[in-house]
Amino acid sequence: MIIRQALSFFLLFTFVCIKPDANALQYKNIHIHGFISQGYMISDRNNYLADSHGGTLEFNDAAINFSRQLYPNFHIGCQLYTRDIGDVGNNKIEIDWAFADFRMTDLVGFRLGKIKIPHGLYNETRDIDMLRTFIFLPPVYYDISRSTINALNGVDIYGNYQFETIGNIEYQILNGVKRIETDSGWSRYMERRGMDITRFESGYTGCGKLTWSPNIEGLRLGVTNIFFDINADAETNQFPLSAQYRIDGPDLRYQLSNFNIMVNYVEYTLQEMIFAAEYMTFRGDLVIKTLSSEMEPIVFNVPIKTDALYLSMTYRLKNNFEIGGYYAVFWPDASDKNGKLQTQDYIGWHKEAAICFRFDITNSIAFKTETHLIDGGALMMPQDNPDGVEQRTALLLLKLSYSF
Amino acid sequence: MNISVLRFYLILLILNFFIQIISNTCVYAISVKIIVHPEIQDSLSANDIRNIFLGKKTQWENNQRIRFVLFTEETTYRSFITYYVRKTLYQYRNYWRKKVFTGTGMMPVMFNSSSQCIDYVNRTQGAISFVPATCNVPNDVKEIILN
Numbered sequence: 001m002i003i004r005q006a007l008s009f010f011l012l013f014t015f016v017c018i019k020p021d022a023n024a025l026q027y028k029n030i031h032i033h034g035f036i037s038q039g040y041m042i043s044d045r046n047n048y049l050a051d052s053h054g055g056t057l058e059f060n061d062a063a064i065n066f067s068r069q070l071y072p073n074f075h076i077g078c079q080l081y082t083r084d085i086g087d088v089g090n091n092k093i094e095i096d097w098a099f100a101d102f103r104m105t106d107l108v109g110f111r112l113g114k115i116k117i118p119h120g121l122y123n124e125t126r127d128i129d130m131l132r133t134f135i136f137l138p139p140v141y142y143d144i145s146r147s148t149i150n151a152l153n154g155v156d157i158y159g160n161y162q163f164e165t166i167g168n169i170e171y172q173i174l175n176g177v178k179r180i181e182t183d184s185g186w187s188r189y190m191e192r193r194g195m196d197i198t199r200f201e202s203g204y205t206g207c208g209k210l211t212w213s214p215n216i217e218g219l220r221l222g223v224t225n226i227f228f229d230i231n232a233d234a235e236t237n238q239f240p241l242s243a244q245y246r247i248d249g250p251d252l253r254y255q256l257s258n259f260n261i262m263v264n265y266v267e268y269t270l271q272e273m274i275f276a277a278e279y280m281t282f283r284g285d286l287v288i289k290t291l292s293s294e295m296e297p298i299v300f301n302v303p304i305k306t307d308a309l310y311l312s313m314t315y316r317l318k319n320n321f322e323i324g325g326y327y328a329v330f331w332p333d334a335s336d337k338n339g340k341l342q343t344q345d346y347i348g349w350h351k352e353a354a355i356c357f358r359f360d361i362t363n364s365i366a367f368k369t370e371t372h373l374i375d376g377g378a379l380m381m382p383q384d385n386p387d388g389v390e391q392r393t394a395l396l397l398l399k400l401s402y403s404f
Numbered sequence: 405m406n407i408s409v410l411r412f413y414l415i416l417l418i419l420n421f422f423i424q425i426i427s428n429t430c431v432y433a434i435s436v437k438i439i440v441h442p443e444i445q446d447s448l449s450a451n452d453i454r455n456i457f458l459g460k461k462t463q464w465e466n467n468q469r470i471r472f473v474l475f476t477e478e479t480t481y482r483s484f485i486t487y488y489v490r491k492t493l494y495q496y497r498n499y500w501r502k503k504v505f506t507g508t509g510m511m512p513v514m515f516n517s518s519s520q521c522i523d524y525v526n527r528t529q530g531a532i533s534f535v536p537a538t539c540n541v542p543n544d545v546k547e548i549i550l551n
Contacts, residue, residue, distance in 0.1 A: 403501075
């Protein structure tokens with residue numbers, strides 16, 4: 001609590017005292033950067049991520065980071081991060097990343113500590129509002145996945161090489177372990193399936209990223225892959241397996257093994273215009289085992305086969321004004337894209353069109369407004385919509401961010 | 405107004421949009437010179453310059469650490485970044501902010517006067533920077549030749 005108050009005070013102090021165009025704070029050789037943002041969202045039908053139907057301000061985040069260059073090729077740093085979006089976050093302060101970075105050569109560097117996980121083009125910067133046009137990134141980066149793919153504790157080997165003929169290749173290989181809290185967004189996602197998570201256990205996590213910037217100006221292509229397993233205990237009253245089957249009563253243990261999230265991406269920058277497209281596949285084997293003491297355990301195997309994609313375009317019209325839009329689709333079960341196995345077919349997809357306007361009031365303050373038209377209920381949480389999920393939702397977002 | 409006329413206007417509008425983008429391609433007069441510490445090699449490729457200022461190339465050929473410095477006077481800064489790094493100034497600033505907020509890099513050293521840049525390059529081993537072409541560079545700082 002004291003730390004939270006101290007951080008809030010520090011950020012407020014910074015916001016009030018620093019000139020609006022501040023670049024950074026520096027104390028001796030420690031560089032200090034941070035941001036704070038407050039959003040507002042309102043939707044016409046379903047509640048989306050928060051109690052948005054009546055309009056909500058439960059939509060904010062802030063971070064502060066400290067870095068120091070100890071030697072020309074060695075620096076250390078850490079970032080504290082807090083956020084609130086609906087029931088998730090609740091402004092609890094977490095260590096977002098904290099590591100030592102040793103760049104041995106251009107080809108090889110090492111990082112040790114808590115490191116952001118590469119996932120598609122923008123996962124590492126998903127929380128940093130002022131670095132992008134959009135308020136909400138497309139569902140490839142859906143908010144509930146943050147706790148699962150944000151960062152890991154381990155070792156990162158990275159580097160790049162410039163080939164004369166084919167261009168620049170960058171790579172990153174991370175190995176480590178990650179911890180998922182029982183009140184994370186992932187828990188909320190499982191909660192929609194009737195599971196109240198009481199314990200999470202995740203072991204080894206491995207990730208890789210390969211980005212190729214060919215000798216075509218503005219183009220980069222790449223792939224990221226994340227592997228890990230999750231074991232969890234859950235209390236449940238009712239667990240629907242599909243429209244026809246469900247488990248009633250006993251508590252469950254589930255194991256998500258061979259968990260693999262792959263994203264293929266391409267980004268093309270033409271002057272002030274940026275096109276991006278990504279395709280995500282999420283595969284795993286969900287093994288559910290009943291935990292009743294009165295009966296023999298029953299085991300169910302539910303293969304996970306989730307796909308998501310989007311196309312986006314942003315254009316900076318003036319020095320301080322930018323527009324952007326995207327169209328995205330998310331299928332929780334890619335083998336049932338028409339939702340035939342769901343209780344209502346539109347639960348089988350989430351299709352979303354978004355348009356955003358960003359206005360940079362100064363180099364440090366940005367205001368954004370964004371509209372989403374959503375078709376489908378695949379990412380609408382039943383616990384947020386106790387009267388049932390409707391097929392279509394319109395969402396309006398406003399956000400003001402300050403960074404230094 | 406029938407559908408085909410509407411369609412014609414729509415096509416014109418889209419074409420106009422792309423023509424505007426292409427015509428907005430600013431061909432900056434390269435009125436900058438790249439300067440390096442006297443002990444550094446004489447020539448560099450365009451890819452080298454780009455990679456140095458993106459933090460991807462961190463060592464000279466003699467394995468000495470590269471220390472690049474940005475000269476932030478608006479006109480020179482913008483033309484250098486656009487021409488050599490092939491990004492807009494906004495994209496370049498965001499590129500480094502991304503590194504700062506993910507911990508993968510630190511903000512480059514910046515000066516807003518050319519004399520500070522020249523002085524830094526002169527006294528720092530492995531240093532590289534850029535100044536306006538009109539700027540007088542002392543003999544003990546080397547001007548780079550692009551391959």
